[in-house]
Structures are given as structure tokens and as C-alpha cells.
Amino acid sequence: MLLQSQARLPKLLIVYASYGEGHIQAAKALRDACADYGEHQIVMCDLMAESHPWLNEMTRRFYQSSYTHLPYLYGWMYDITKPMKHNSLFGSWLHSFGRQKVRQLLQKEKPDAVVYTFPFYAHQSLKNPSKRVPSFSVITDFDLHCRWVHPSIDRYYVATPDLSSELRQLGIHPQNIKVSGIPLKKGFQAATRAAELYAKYGLQAGNPTALVMAGAQGVLPHVLEMCETMLLRAPELQIALVCGRNDLLHSAAVERFRQHPAASRLHAFGYMNDIHELMAISDCLVTKPGGVTLAEAIAAELPAFIYRPVPGQEKQNALYLQSKGAAIVSNDMDDLINQMLELVHDPMRLMNMRFHIRKLQPKDSHPSVSAAQTIVLDIVSKLRIINHASLF
Template identity: 70%
Template sequence: MLQQPHYRSPKLLIVYASYGEGHIQAAKALQEAYSDFGHDKQHIVTYDLMAESHPWINEMTRRFYQKSYTHLPYLYGWMYDITKPMKHNSLFGSWLHSFGRQKVRQLLAKEKPDAVVYTFPLFAPQELQRQGHRIPSYVVMTDFDLHCRWVHPGIDRYYVPTQDLRAELKQLGISHNKIKVSGIPLKKGFKEAKPSPELYVKYGLDSSKPTILIMAGAQGVMPHIQEMCENILSRSSVAQITLVCGHNDELKTAVDDSISGEHSSRIRTFGYVNEIHELMALSDSLVTKPGGITLAEAISAELPAFIYRPVPGQEKRNALYLQSKGAAFVASQLDTLVDRMLELVHDPLRLMNSRLHIRRLQPSANPSSATAAQTIILDIVSNLRIINHASLF
């Protein structure tokens, strides 16, 4: 456990939304980090604001998000791009930020938090008043692309993944004192995971062979997975695959049934994996959907990412950003993706160079012993301590 602070634990309300796994995972990572500092677990509350305040609208919009993502991706991308420069006080922006207003008022009365932390841009800052004092609010960004929905004058500090995002916020007029490059919060296992003989045995892998990790997403919706696996195994006599199918049991069954003979000994299939940091620690490359959390995990594990046909919107922008930094490769053709991936995993020098590029994306502000989540929590608690001290005078 990290050193325990010698002052009262502040109470934090963490607000997220269940559109994808990333916002939830970030909230859980912050909750975990809060406990690492010795704070009382009862002093941190996580809340799915949209689901609790508007359950019917939440379910409808989640279904639309999932359907547009898989069946109408260009519609989702168009909506993302057209609202990207949206101002908080525009007609549409004001309408979006109105959701959850009554629920926030009730939460503040019930929980009496010292601060509100957002891992999803669903703000109700006009409600953040208690006993005549404004409650500090903090944003934890979970993507590598800046959508202006994250930007609001009621936010006291922004925690961002990269220096580039910090520069973009400054261009929008946000004071540099309000922006901290922290990285995206991940569970602490990513800081601790190392390859070991025990892990190779646990996952049935050969430590002498290059390992390609394929993550189909939490819902297992990445396209052409079965063809990708067959392509890799037929074109490399040594590469082995770990395939994580998420909650898509049909995908796992289909791959298990289709790959047989000598190739079957070089593939391991899994459903949803909680200890994904362990598989990343054993891998030489990653094929994945480019969600912000997953890419942050790859950066933490110094794992080159290969992105196949990213969906327009924040995921495509995430992918292109990492590609511009030499940390990922984006392909629209399956053969091209497999070619580049096999070239990398069979060339130790090229693999080492790729990992050097990835290392440059790791926030230098974090102490080597601290995770991004711990850095964020420490900064918030320290900031609250300063605010409380100032209020005494």
C-alpha cells in the first residue's frame, strides 16, 4: 500500500456512462487507486448517470450506438465529426448537458461529495453547489482525440493522455494550470505484469514462439476474425495466437471448430478475460479495436498495435493518432495487416524500434512507481487539500 495521507479522506463522486467498456474501466481504476492510498472505500462513489437518471433513453441510445457502430458506422462517424467542434452553450451542447441534472442534485444531497470526477462528458456543472460553495469537478479523458463535448467552463482540471491533447486544449483557451498529462487510468495490473514461466503455463503458450494477441472487443464484433487467424497460422510456421472473443460465445465456438490439425496447437481462444494485462505481457503484437482504454493498455505494455478497418469516429481517430507516432499500424486490407504484423514479430530489431516509439507516448510526469490512476487521485486529493486550506482564511 502507498503511504497513507495524514488528513481526512475526501469523498469523491465518479460519474461515468456505460457506452462501451472504457468509461467504466477508467472509473474502476480510479476507485482502485483511491484505496491504494489508504482512503476509506466508502468515500468514493461511482455512478452511471445516464442509466440511473434516464434508463429508457439510456437503453435506446446504447442500442443505437451499438447498431450504428456495427451496421451504420459511417453514420456514427458523421455524427461524431459534425459535433466535434460543438460548444458547451450551443443548442445541442446545452441539451446534452441537461441530462441527469435532477439526479445530480439528488446525489449531491445524499452523498455530499467533496468533488465530482467525470470519465464521460455528461456534465451537470450548474448543479454542483452545496451550502453556497461550488463543488470542484474534474475530467478524465479516455480517448486520444479531443471532442469538444469534453470541454466546459465548469471543469477545474483536465487529465489527458498526451502532450498533444494538452496543446489542443490550450488552443481552445483552457489555462495550462487546468491541464495535466496523466495518461489514461488503467487497473494497476498493467504496471506489475511481467512475462513468467507460470504465465506461459497458465495460458498454454510456448515461450520460444512469437505471440500475437487478437482482441475482438468486449462484444466480439471486430470483422473477419476467423479468416485473420487462419491467414496468420498458414503463413507463419512458428507464430502462436491468443484470441480473446469477449462476450461473443459464437465467435469462440466458430474459431475452435474451424481450425484443426497442426494449426490448432498454435492458437488459444478465450471468452472475456479480466486479467488481460497478463496476456499482453506475454505478447509481441496486438490486433484490436482502437478504443482509448485498450490502446492505453497497449502503450503501458509497450505492445505494437495493429488496427483493422477502424470505425469512423473516436476509434478511427485514436488509431490514426497512434499510427502517426509509430505505435500502431492501420490497414483496410487483411493481407496487408497480416504482412506487416508477421514482418514485425519475426524481426527483433524492428520490434525493439516499435517499442521505443510506444515508450515515448508514456506520460513522463508519472513517477515510475505510480499508475496513471494513482497520479490522478493524488493530484485531485492534493488540490482539494489546497482548496480546503484556502477556505479557512
């Protein structure tokens, strides 16, 4: 396609982190989009895992446990560091992690650009680098934490015009910002409601369907109680419960509903690679509000219901979508279930909510071009400009 005319496709170093599934999925989406346009050379780096494996494991466990044991501590840390500057003591310390690993990769791989899906800007913290390598940042939430902001980033890719406006208010030039959407795995553009998908997942095509996603680690609170209450209150409702990598939750769901009167209306799944297919045949989504998950819901035009979002970026993601009419947030399970059942039984309300969701989809992108493809194409275009300018 557009990139095939290049004499040499650029080599990209994609830096991500394994704190939550979204940063990994965004990095993989960019990698796959590069493959769509030719034989790009892609180097993937989970920076903390490869440079500080012990510290990475410890901080990952803290991040995951914060959802159930220390949510307000995590939220406090997020809020207090949100306005931090890149050159503050704490900001400089955070960006120093993985510095030696990045230096080695730059010397060995000689990439044309560094692309971040997590703000470990180790490249930016190098002292006297032998060569300035263009850097691009893909922000994977609907809320802006200043950890993402650094003066040496050549281009920011964001989910919404509101994020673009926030970056401009922080002094980022408008030409260095693009509203691209959040990069998603393949399938969301092509997924449509089809009879064969209902059959594939054991669902009835004529019944309203709620997709309940417990998160990659299966930590959505009270999820089995929530599913049982929904089934008892709505005899025609069917539920697709995605337990992620939490095998204990999946086993508990199977056991709890084995002899349940509504057992035929609940279908439990583990980790799903083809989540776009379940989203295509669902009428609403109950989920943790990770940035990538909510971007997937927007792509699928799926109203999102958020139960007790954890303080920090996920709560801010949820509140942002609620402010746009694309999600409903509640800390009360009964209230959330009642609102969800009212929506799936009210076609006009459902249509109105989907209208608001469509308004969140990027305006500038071609319908057949995904956010990941948009970002890859833009990076290549930006590199051509940078390389051309360097000749003069």
C-alpha cells in the first residue's frame, strides 16, 4: 500500500511495559499494523522486564494487588504525581529506568525511531546520546498523566480531541499531536453481528446479550454475584463472562452455575484472543475501565457499564466516557444492574447511547484504516519530514 513505495521501510523500536494488558496490546497492534504495510523491522522491548526483572515483578504485583487491597493508595499516588514535570526529581528518576538497556538497543539495532506505549522515556534520559533518534508516544488512556509529557517527544498519538487540548495547554505544539485513537488488535473493523458468531459461542441470536469482562487478571469485584443477579432479574438475558487469565474465577463460575436454573444463559470463557467477536454480538459491556478495553468498546459501539472503578487512570477513564454519554459508572451493584437492564430493553435509549459512542471515534481517520495503521502511516510520514530536514 502507501508504504510499499519506500526504498527502505523504517526500523522501529517499540517500548512497552507489562503493567496491565493494554500497553502490551497496543504495542502488538502497532507491530501487526507494520506487517500490514510491508516487511518492517520491528524490535519489541518490555523495558522494565528486560532491564530490571526483579523490580518489574515486584511492581507488577503491587499494581495488580492494588485493585483489591490498596486501591486508594494507588489512586493517591496517581493523583499526587499527575502534574509532575519530566525534569523533577521523581520524574527524572522514573525515566531513568532501563536507560542502559535502551542504550544497548540503540547501539545494536540502530532503529529509525522509538515508539512508546508506556512512558518509560529511558531514551530521553540518556546523557550525550551518539545520535538523536525520533521518538513517538502512544497514550493508551483517556486521561492525561504528565508522566507522558516530555519535550523531546516528536509526536503524541491520543484518543480524543480533549487529550489533544490538554497537551496543547501544557505547551505541546499542535503539529506534534495527532488524534488517532488507541491502537487495537486486528478484527474490530471487520467484526459484525452474525449468526455464525452466536453459534460459535453458544449464544441465542434473539436474546439480549451482556458481555461481562473481569479484566485480563480476572479482578472485577463481585463478578459472579453480579452475573447471578442479572440472570435472575432478566429471564431472557444471556451473559458471556470472560474471566481473563484467572483460572480460579473461571472454575468458580463453571461450578457455581453448573446446577443453576439459569445455567444455559451463562457462558464462561477464559482469556479471549478474539474478543472483538463477542463484542460484535453483545448489547452492552460490564468491565474494568482500562483504556484499551474502553477503546475496544468504542470501536464496537458497545455501551459500557463500570462498577466501582479503581482510583487512578481507570476511574478517570470511566468518568470521561460517562461525561460523553458513552458509559455508566456506579459504585452500587443494584443500581448498575438496573440501569444496564433498562438500557438493553429500551431500543431508543440504546440507539442514543451508541450515537454518543460514535462521536468518540476519531474524525480524521478513514473508516477502513485502524488507529494502529493510522499511527504507523503517520510515523513514516513524520520520519520522512525529519530525514529531509536533516539534509539541509
